[in-house]
Amino acid sequence: MNDSYFQRTGDRRFKPTVHAGGAWNADEQHFSPVAGLIVHAIERHRATGPDNGLALARISYDILGRIAVDECEITVETIRPGRTIELVEAVLVIADRPVIRARAWFLVSRDSTAVADSPIERLGAPEEFTPWAMSELWDGGYIASIDVRRRESAPGRAAAWISSELDLVAGEPSSPLASFIALVDTANGIAVRQPPTGWMFPNVDLTIHLHRQPQGRWTGLDTTVTFGPAGHGLTSSVLHDATGPVGSAQQVLTVRPLAGS
Template identity: 30%
Template sequence: MDSFWIDEGNDMFQPTIHTQGPWDARFQHGGPPGALLIRQLENCSPRPDTVLARISIDIFGPVPLAPLRAHAHLVRPGRSVEKLEALLEHEGRTVMRATGWRIRVPNERPTQAEEEIQLPDIVGLPDSAPEIDPTQAPGWSGGFMKAIEWHFVHGGLHNPGPAIVWQRMRYPLLASENTSPMQRLILSADSANGASGPLDIREWQFIPPELTIHSLRPPTGEWICLEASTLIQTEGVGLTNANLYDLRGLVGRSAQALLIARKGN
C-alpha cells in the first residue's frame, strides 16, 4: 500500500514522494512530518482518557526528503494535564519539533457546556465543489499536492486570497496502520497558508516556520475543511488563521506566522 512514510524501525522513517512540498523538490511539505510527530506524541505513554488540546510545531529548517528519526518523550507528567515533546532529526540535527498539551476528558460532561458547534452553511460539503488538480495552478507542484484531494468551495490556488477548501488524504500516513484523527488534522491544517495566500507563489515565498492548533475535539471521518485567511504587513511578516471543520462541525482553530520574501532575495 502507498503511504506518506515508511517505518524502518528504531524510530527511523523514510519519506515517500507524497511528502514533497511545492517550494523546493528536495524538501518536504510541513504537513506530513508534522503528522508523523503527532503520531509519536500519541504513542508516547498513551492515555485513552485524554485528548491533545493544543499542538505547536516549530520548523527549524527545510525538512529533507531523506531518512529521519522521530521520537517523543513526556516533559511534564500529570494526572489531569500533561505536556509532551517530539523531535524530528536528520543526521543528529533537529529539523522540526512538536509539543502538545494532553488534557484528561472528564467522566461527566459539564452542565454549562455549549452544544457542539455545527457546520456553517458557508463551508458547504466536499461534494458541493468539484475536485481540482492543484498542479494545474501555476507554481504549485510536488508530490504532496497530488497526494491530497482538494475541493475549493471558495477561492483557489490560482485565485489568491481567503479560501474554503475540503481536503482528504489519498494515502495513509503509514501503510501498516490507520491514520489517527489528529494526524489527519495536522496534515491538512498546514496547508492553510498556501490555500489562502494572497501572493503569487511564482514570485513570492510565504513560508510558515511554525503551526499552532487549539483543538476542541478529534475530528471524525476522512474529510477536513479549512476556512482560512492570510494577512500580510508591509514589514514582511504574515499571519494565517483558519477554522478547522469535519463533517459534524468545528473541531479547532489554527494559526501560523509567515516569512514573506520575494523569491531570489
Template identity: 30%
Template sequence: MEPFYRQLDVGRFESTAATSGPWRSDAQHAGPPSALLARQMELHEPRDGMRLADVRTDILGPVPVAPLTVTVQTLRAGRSMELLEATASADDGRPALIARAWRILRAPDDFPTLAATGEGSPPDSPADASVLAGSPIPGAEENGYGRSVEWRFVSGGTGEGGSTVVWGRQLNALVDEEEPSPWQRVLVLADSGGGVTFSLDPRQHRFINCDLHVALERDLEGEWLRMDAASRAAGGHGGIVHDVLSDERGKIGIGLQAMVAQDVG
C-alpha cells in the same frame, strides 16, 4: 497508494516521495512530518481517558526526503494534563522539526456544550465543492504531497484572494498501511493554510510558515476537513494565516501560522 512514511525501526522512518513539497523535490511539505510527530506523541506512554488538545510544530529548516529519527519526551507529567515534546532529526543529527503538545483528560460526556450562537453544521459539504487536482498553489510544481491529498474549493483558492473555504482529505496512509488518526489527518492538511489562500505570484513573493499551531476541541470525524482560511500580510512587518477547522458535523478547532513574507530575488 504510497504512504508518506515507512517504519524502519522504533522511532525511525523512511520518507517516501509522497512527502515532497511544491518547491523542491528533496524537501518535504511540512504537513506529513508534523503529523508524524503527533503520531509519535499519541503513542508515547498512552493513558486511557486522555487526548491531545493542541499541537504546535516549529519548523527549524527544510525537512529532507530522507530517513528521519523521531524522539519523544514528557516535559511535564500530571494527572489531568501533561506536556509532551517530539523532535524529528535527519541522519546528520540536525533537528528539522520540534513539536509540543498538551495531553489532557477528556471532558465528561455530560459536560455542558459551549458554542457561539448560530454554530452548527457547515452550510456546504465536499459534494458541493469543485475538485482541484494537484497543488493549490499557483505556479507550484507537481509534487508527491499534491498527489496525496484532494482539495475541493467552495470559495477562493487558485490565486483568487487571501481567503478560502476548502474541503480536503488525505488519500494515503501516514505510516505503512495504518489508518491515520484524526489528529494525523488534520495536521497533514492544516499546514496548507498558506498555500490554499496565497494569491500572489510565488516567483516574485515568498510566503512561508515557520510554525503550525492547531488546537482541537474535539476529534475530526471522517476523512474530510473543512478549512475556512485567511492569510494576512503587513508591509514592513510579516504575515499570519488563520484557519477555522470543521468537519461535516461542525467546528472542531483552529489553526494558526506565523509567515515569513519576503520578495524573491
C-alpha cells in the same frame, strides 16, 4: 510504500516516500504529512503508558530548518506528566540536526455536552465545493496526492476540504486525529494573496488548538491570509470536520519576493 507518505525503518525512524515532496522545493518535504507523522509518534509514545483519558487540546510546531527528503528520527518525551493535564515534547532530527520541535498539551476529558456550543457556522459539505486541481498552482508529491475541494471568495480568503487516500505510515493504522492534522498545513496554499511564482511565503511554525477531537476523512479549512508591510504574514484557519468546527490553526509566514520577479 507507494500508498503512504512514510515507511518505518526503525523503532523511531521513518523514510519519506515520493508523496511527501514539498511545494516550495523538490528536495524538501512538505510539512503537512510531517506534522501528522509527529502526532502518530506522540500517540505511540503515550500508548505505552496508562490510559488516563486525556485528549489533545493544543500542538505547536516550530520548524527549525530545512526538512530534507531524507530519513528522520522522532524522539518523544513526557515533560509534564499528570492525571488531568500532560505536556509532551517531540523532536524530529534529520542528519543529526533537530529540524522540528513540537509540544502538545493533553487535557482530561469530561462531559460538557450541556454547555457545548459555538457561534462559528459549519462549512458546507465537501460535495458542495468545487474540485480544485491544486497541483496546477503548486508543485510537489504531497500536493499531487490530495483531493481538494475549494471555494475562493477573494485573494487571501478561501475555504476548502482536503482528504487523502494514502496511509500516513506504510502498514500502520493512523488515528483520525493524526490523519486530520496531516492535512492542516495545506492551509497556507489554498488562499494565496500572491502567486508563488513571484513571492515566497513559507510558514516557520504551525499551532493548532482543538475544542473537539476531529473525526472522518475530511479536513475542513476556512482560511484567511494576511501580509504585513515588513515581510511578515499570518495564515489563520478555522478547522472543521464534517459535523462542524473543531478548532483553529495559525501559521506565521516569512514573505519575500522571488529573485527576478
